[in-house]
Amino acid sequence: MQRHLLSKKALLFIIVTSFYIVASAQSSKKPNVVFFLVDDLGWMDIAANGSKFYETPNIDQLAKDGVRFTQAYVPSPICSPARAAILTGKNPARINLTQWIGGPGNPDYVRNLPLEEVVFPELLQDAGYNTIFLGKWHLSNTEGGEKYWPNNQGFDINIAGHHRGGLYIKNKYFSPWDIPNLDNGPEGEYMTDRLANEAVDFIDKNNTDPFLLYFSFYSVHAPFSAPEDRVEKFNKKKDALALTDADRFAEETEAKKPFQYRTQQDHPTYAAMVNSMDMAVGKVLNKLKEKNLADNTVVVFFSDNGGLSTSEGTPTSNAPLRAGKGWLYEGGIREPAIIKWPGVAKAGTVSDALISGMDFYPTILEITGQPLRPDLHIDGKSLVPLLKNESKKVHDVLYFHYPHISNQKGGPSSAIRDGDYKLIVFLNDNTFELYNIKNDIGERHNLASELPEMTNHLYKKLYDWWDEVDAKFPKEFVKKAPKN
Numbered sequence: 001m002q003r004h005l006l007s008k009k010a011l012l013f014i015i016v017t018s019f020y021i022v023a024s025a026q027s028s029k030k031p032n033v034v035f036f037l038v039d040d041l042g043w044m045d046i047a048a049n050g051s052k053f054y055e056t057p058n059i060d061q062l063a064k065d066g067v068r069f070t071q072a073y074v075p076s077p078i079c080s081p082a083r084a085a086i087l088t089g090k091n092p093a094r095i096n097l098t099q100w101i102g103g104p105g106n107p108d109y110v111r112n113l114p115l116e117e118v119v120f121p122e123l124l125q126d127a128g129y130n131t132i133f134l135g136k137w138h139l140s141n142t143e144g145g146e147k148y149w150p151n152n153q154g155f156d157i158n159i160a161g162h163h164r165g166g167l168y169i170k171n172k173y174f175s176p177w178d179i180p181n182l183d184n185g186p187e188g189e190y191m192t193d194r195l196a197n198e199a200v201d202f203i204d205k206n207n208t209d210p211f212l213l214y215f216s217f218y219s220v221h222a223p224f225s226a227p228e229d230r231v232e233k234f235n236k237k238k239d240a241l242a243l244t245d246a247d248r249f250a251e252e253t254e255a256k257k258p259f260q261y262r263t264q265q266d267h268p269t270y271a272a273m274v275n276s277m278d279m280a281v282g283k284v285l286n287k288l289k290e291k292n293l294a295d296n297t298v299v300v301f302f303s304d305n306g307g308l309s310t311s312e313g314t315p316t317s318n319a320p321l322r323a324g325k326g327w328l329y330e331g332g333i334r335e336p337a338i339i340k341w342p343g344v345a346k347a348g349t350v351s352d353a354l355i356s357g358m359d360f361y362p363t364i365l366e367i368t369g370q371p372l373r374p375d376l377h378i379d380g381k382s383l384v385p386l387l388k389n390e391s392k393k394v395h396d397v398l399y400f401h402y403p404h405i406s407n408q409k410g411g412p413s414s415a416i417r418d419g420d421y422k423l424i425v426f427l428n429d430n431t432f433e434l435y436n437i438k439n440d441i442g443e444r445h446n447l448a449s450e451l452p453e454m455t456n457h458l459y460k461k462l463y464d465w466w467d468e469v470d471a472k473f474p475k476e477f478v479k480k481a482p483k484n
Helices: 002-028 057-065 079-088 120-126 191-205 228-241 268-290 357-367 452-469
Strands: 032-038 067-073 130-135 157-159 211-216 249-252 259-262 297-303 334-340 349-351 397-402 413-418 421-426 431-436
Touching: 032 268, 032 357, 057 268, 057 297, 057 334, 079 357, 120 130, 120 211, 120 357, 130 191, 157 191, 191 211, 191 268, 211 268, 228 268, 268 297, 297 357, 397 452, 413 452, 421 452, 431 452
Parallel strands: 032 211, 032 297, 067 349, 130 157, 130 211
Antiparallel strands: 067 334, 249 259, 297 334, 397 413, 413 421, 421 431
């Protein structure tokens, strides 16, 4: 009897000791990084930011578990430049990748993310991380070929990443897709679901060494399609709202080119795409929990540009923000952003600090114990002081440069956000619009003529920044010096 009791004690000791060893090993392991990048998701497209029509329970929970940023920006209102900024930590104007690759070229721009750029996944690779890219790349063109695809830019595994920016051919979001780096699934398999399955399969197979999982959704970019049962769910919600087109849309008459924009969210297919994306996020997060990795995994959630609200189907509303994708108004460049850092960043925190997509590079380096590389991420600043609540801001000023005509009716423009003020310079006619974003989030009261000194002060900063980054301009643009 005594021997039996001793064996129980010994067994208990072994179990407790083993648990301690495993726990200690996990706590000393470098944190994993999961980066969710959604295509064309607007600032108001998640319930955590105020959407009443879309359903995003997994993202909302992520916000409750992490830090939600209310003033997170991308330096360009278009996908390829914004994506390059995230990976390089540089403003797209600095590397002259200022247009979506394949778009009109006045001025001309770089059409492949240069291999000379050291992107942050490469540094994580060097630090022993297993790295995987899933989804949309759009940082190369057809002429550049596979040389510029993710597997040559810091990723061990590349699933579905190639030159094309959307799922426009074949069956679009449903298999067979016939795209590189992804086998066709069963007929009718939904792309968002498939990428989620690939992500959890990677986690199943790579849960002993640290990893970077960069999940770059094709959704919610056009073309708009989703499984019928998910669309029907939102059809019922739309019918219950009973909006008319007069309720849904308004005319923008104060912009350079008048246009119609959406003011209400009730697009069933778009809502189903948002919901499917949220389901994919949930599937990955649940797998992390299942593998006991959640407490040692940093999760980033972000979008590459604002919601599509002024053309090409106008599926979403960014209200109260003005305009959307393709514009330097807030609707085009302010994005939903969440960072979860278990055990460090206080859950449920809401920060109104100005941050940029360029900041994720140094932030991820610091979180994973790598030295910062300001020689590389020239324009990005680590958000760790914000995440640790050691500071309330990392940027005083942010710059934006989109010297092209967008598909969404936006014109060539450049902008500066300095404190509460934002100046937009429209390059086609050298006109200024000045807004106090704190008091006028919808950018409706142009203060340029009322505050000429502030307008000139911000223009001088922007002008000097143009010289610093060697910004390119449309051929028609006449660069005028600010007043002394």
